Amino acid sequence: MNNAGPEIYAVECLDVRFSHHALLRMAQRGISQTDVMRALLHGVIVEKYPEDAPYPSQLLLAWSVQRPLHIVVAKAKELGLCIVITVYIPESDHWNDGWMTRREKT
Numbered sequence: 001m002n003n004a005g006p007e008i009y010a011v012e013c014l015d016v017r018f019s020h021h022a023l024l025r026m027a028q029r030g031i032s033q034t035d036v037m038r039a040l041l042h043g044v045i046v047e048k049y050p051e052d053a054p055y056p057s058q059l060l061l062a063w064s065v066q067r068p069l070h071i072v073v074a075k076a077k078e079l080g081l082c083i084v085i086t087v088y089i090p091e092s093d094h095w096n097d098g099w100m101t102r103r104e105k106t
Contacts, residue, residue: 007045014080022084031087035064039071046100061099068099
């Protein structure tokens with residue numbers, strides 16, 4: 001049994017870039033780049049998408065001003081680059097308590 005707990009996302013990126021989509025959603029939702037940068041440093045990995053192209057990505061959970069944030073970030077290890085794909089505030093009708101597991105569709 002693994003009792004290690006959630007895996008923390010440790011950014012090892014020399015450069016972080018934001019997609020146009022991410023910047024648009026962040027503006028609409030009042031989420032700052034500082035919030036996202038903190039999430040990249042201290043966020044918890046919720047899901048991994050190793051087959052995403054052109055780079056594998058992950059869904060992170062972090063907290064900003066007592067609200068949960070989900071951030072999808074792709075990582076190009078060989079380039080030292082992280083690309084923020086989207087950022088959103090998870091909704092309780094889609095996620096279980098703790099924002100770590102999706103609710104089953106009924």
